[in-house]
Amino acid sequence: MTGTFQEKVAVLHGVTYAYNSHPVLENVDLTVHAGDFAAVIGPNGGGKTTLVKLLLGLLKPQRGTVALFEAPPGKTAHRVGYVPQDAHINRFFPLTVLEMTLMGRLGPGRLFRGYSARDVKAAEEALDRMEMLPYRRARLDELSGGQRQRVFIARALASEPDALFLDEPASGVDSAGQKDLYSHLKELNDRMTILVVTHDLLVLATYVKSVVCVNRSVIHHGAPEVTHDMLRLGYQCPVELLAHGHLPHRVLPLHGEKDRG
Template identity: 40%
Template sequence: MNSKEFDSNAPVLDVQHLWVRYDAHTVLEDVSLQIAGPGEILGIIGPNGGGKTTFLKSILGLIPISKGEISVFGLSPEKARQYIGYVPQYNKYDYDFPISVLEVVLTGRLKRAGLFHRYSKEDKAAAMQALETVGMAEFKDKQIGELSGGQRQRVFIARALSNDPKFLLMDEPNTGLDTFMQDELYRILADLKKEMAIIVISHDVGAVSAHMDKIACMNRRLFFHDSKEMSREDFIAAYGCSIDLVAHGVPHRVLGTHPYAHGADGSTCGCGSTPLVISDLAAETPAAGQKDETKEAK
């Protein structure tokens, strides 16, 4: 890209025929995706090792691409990074280190303040606003190690928001969150999407179908249909196995009718799912006399 300035009229994300290789191993193959603007959350699901995290890092310009093009607001990933908020899958904090919640969130402003500059009043105001957004302002003086896992995750989201991003990338943000905290997370995202585009990587297929506006599957290649509904064939192509999911606004469990039996012969298909008894929202356990398909699948 030749443009050096943020272009609010350009697509938030434009990925064309992206390939990423590590030595002779292809991680991403001919991936194309465009996100026009804010207002929607794209959920990306797929098996472990399918390239999901690599895709986010490519958008951030953190890894070299082998072929293809990526632009964010008309800029190269490296130049657009200041407009992107990122919540990584693992936060490698030493929770015994004496750092407060506010100080953690302020680290999201380093790209503005610089490593050896004091934080300004503007930086502190932005950090507090981010904490307000995720409902953690009252904990600003707490040590990060004193918080629960769900509270920490909110703090790390606030850190990503502190730089006023126009595009938010989240890698497994609901890891370690209980059901209540997950609902709170998606409530926050529903508010944020009004102002920014959001991509969320998740292994929780039910949560993705319930809370995301669009779904894509990634297993080296990207399978995307610009909606929440994906065919059985798409899931087979993405996961390499059959996953019966109907994603039309209601969370469904992964079906137990699985042709590979998940390790029955000592192997695994790699889809990451566990066969469960089929149930609707009103029935969480098998009815009396119903076969336990979970046990049969083991």
């Protein structure tokens, strides 16, 4: 549970952000603790990607403060591996799996320098974590959608981060590939904090530890379930969802059921 965690990985306090004077997030408070596996859910255009970019320092809030590992994001963003929503465009680059993963070792001043033996070792270890090391010499366009996403995650892991932020990593991946992808993320959560933007509410029951609902405002619930308040904020319509694992159970409340947590 989130309450047992100690280190604060990411904190937003009173954050407001607008695109061209159009409010996207207003007066948002959020704390993500070390060891969490948080799913960020909400409607399209609700501000999920904006939230992640604010945490990484890629965007600056008009009001409020953002801290990443208890410091300004510009000083600590290197501690986070990031898989953006549009990572799939790289599938058309004429690169091998290993070459793509090595790009995760690039940093300020590294663009025109060669890779060291340590860089190659880190990239191969990241590929091995994602069970993609046997494909290291394959081209990206030879892989399935799920395999490519695992390579993009390996690229983020190659920087040896303390946290991993992913924006819709299962987009365009078939159901078997999605299950495999989230299983790998769950294993990685033993070593690092994970924040993932997703539209797949079924992952809540099996993989994540907390839920962040974003729709201009933010509600964070420290359990893998969607509360009544989240439904009202993000979806405007009560829904019931049954998740099937070892035992079927609800992750969304019934119509009219009050939030118990």
